[in-house]
Amino acid sequence: MRAFQLARWRHPPELREVSVPEPGPGHVLVKVAGACHADPHIMEAPGPPPGLVTELPFTLGHENAGWGERLGTGVTGLTPGDPVSTGSRTAEEIFDAGGKLIDPAVRALVERLPSPLLDAVRHHYGWAGRNGGPVTGQPGGVGRRGLVLPLLCAGVDGRPVERGLAATVVGDLLVNTSIIHDDVLGRDPVRCGRPALWAAYGTECALMVGDALLGLAFSLLGERSHPRTHQALRMMSGGWSRLCAGQMGDSGQEGRTETSLEQAIAVHEAKAADGLRAVFRLPVLFTDATSEQVEAVGRYGFHCAWPPNTSGRRARRPPFATTSSPPAPATWHEDGGRSGPPAPEARLFARA
Numbered sequence: 001m002r003a004f005q006l007a008r009w010r011h012p013p014e015l016r017e018v019s020v021p022e023p024g025p026g027h028v029l030v031k032v033a034g035a036c037h038a039d040p041h042i043m044e045a046p047g048p049p050p051g052l053v054t055e056l057p058f059t060l061g062h063e064n065a066g067w068g069e070r071l072g073t074g075v076t077g078l079t080p081g082d083p084v085s086t087g088s089r090t091a092e093e094i095f096d097a098g099g100k101l102i103d104p105a106v107r108a109l110v111e112r113l114p115s116p117l118l119d120a121v122r123h124h125y126g127w128a129g130r131n132g133g134p135v136t137g138q139p140g141g142v143g144r145r146g147l148v149l150p151l152l153c154a155g156v157d158g159r160p161v162e163r164g165l166a167a168t169v170v171g172d173l174l175v176n177t178s179i180i181h182d183d184v185l186g187r188d189p190v191r192c193g194r195p196a197l198w199a200a201y202g203t204e205c206a207l208m209v210g211d212a213l214l215g216l217a218f219s220l221l222g223e224r225s226h227p228r229t230h231q232a233l234r235m236m237s238g239g240w241s242r243l244c245a246g247q248m249g250d251s252g253q254e255g256r257t258e259t260s261l262e263q264a265i266a267v268h269e270a271k272a273a274d275g276l277r278a279v280f281r282l283p284v285l286f287t288d289a290t291s292e293q294v295e296a297v298g299r300y301g302f303h304c305a306w307p308p309n310t311s312g313r314r315a316r317r318p319p320f321a322t323t324s325s326p327p328a329p330a331t332w333h334e335d336g337g338r339s340g341p342p343a344p345e346a347r348l349f350a351r352a
Contacts (some may be wrong), residue, residue: 005057013060023072025300030084033066098148101162105169109220113212120201126182126192132201137193147172147279149304153297154283157290164221164283167232171279173217174236178243178275180210185251214240221282228285235285239278240273248268273305 004013018053023029024186065085066079077086110121122128128133129135152170154164183196184189190196198206249267280301284294 003059004061007057007061009056014057016057017039018059023070023075025071025073026075028068028075028078028084029070029072030064030086031066031069032061032064060330061120094152095145095148098151099145101165102147102151102168102172105165106172108168109173109216110213117205117209117212120197120205121213123194123200124176124191124197124209126194135194137191146304147175150280150283150297153280153300154287156284156293156297157288159287161283163287166224167286168215170221171234171282173213173220174240174275174279177210177213177217178247180206180213180333182247183212185247224286226286232282232285235278235281239275242270243272243275246272246274247310268305273302276305 001018002015003018005016005018006013019031044213065083068080068082068084070080071078107125107127111127113116113121119128119131123130126135126137137332147168151161151164153161154168155161172255179191180197183191184198184203187198188196194200196206197209201209217236217297218233219237222229224232226232246267246269250271277298278301281294284297289297
């Protein structure tokens with residue numbers, strides 16, 4: 001068979017004839033459909049990366065996906081032709097690793113706040129209970145797992161995602177600020193299994209904490225020394241303004257017994273989808289990604305705001321959903337949920 005092999009460091013790979021590998025015990029021969037985008041960096045390396053390449057020539061594609069071609073002895077649960085991946089981490093492990101980057105960075109920044117606000121912020125994030133008491137509910141702020149996704153998008157140019165960490169922290173602050181304000185407006189008493197911030201510390205304190213987190217977000221973004229910093233600030237400001245307008249539209253829906261699909265789409269686009277478009281774009285702006293890649297990631301973030309499943313009376317919520325997201329669950333089934341989704345629902349995923 002033919003394979004692209006790296007024969008010399010810092011030289012282009014060569015297409016060579018090689019023997020077809022024979023899978024050993026516990027191994028699978030994979031017919032590769034896609035390979036790891038880190039390989040271009042291996043080719044640029046002056047020598048073998050630790051723990052990866054031991055000797056040359058090296059067949060590129062150390063992490064790949066495709067179909068099982070032949071199975072070695074002892075392999076169970078697979079048959080030839082099954083899709084396989086050689087990635088070394090599960091999705092759960094990736095989300096956990098991302099959280100271990102994001103959480104300490106968020107906490108280090110939030111701890112800058114003055115003491116009158118700090119107890120309340122710690123309660124909201126689940127770092128401490130009310131007035132320093134025991135923690136109740138789920139640890140971490142709202143959208144903690146979902147915010148790993150924009151961080152991962154910072155690797156769209158094939159380089160380390162850590163370059164987008166500060167901007168991901170900004171996104172965390174924006175998401176949690178909007179949730180704090182949303183709980184105040186909707187008078188939702190519980191968030192993440194514990195009393196919502198306004199219910200535990202009062203409306204005035206909740207509003208001040210939300211404003212303080214927003215100020216931290218602008219401060220952190222403004223500290224970035226990067227050619228795209230001004231663009232990022234404009235993007236964040238514009239996304240926040242549209243979110244506020246969407247929140248006003250959502251508040252205007254309170255008490256209404258009927259809401260059309262078009263009205264629900266318009267409110268949710270402004271309140272959540274446009275905001276998440278900005279949250280996903282921000283980390284990518286601080287990389288070498290092209291404008292086209294930034295826009296593509298923004299579209300991905302836009303769609304992350306929409307429920308992935310609209311069957312049944314209530315839609316399954318997206319990673320960043322608010323208590324009223326979407327603003328009118330009955331909208332998804334205009335007959336009250338007695339039949340399948342209406343045909344216009346398809347428009348939800350074609351509007352970015």
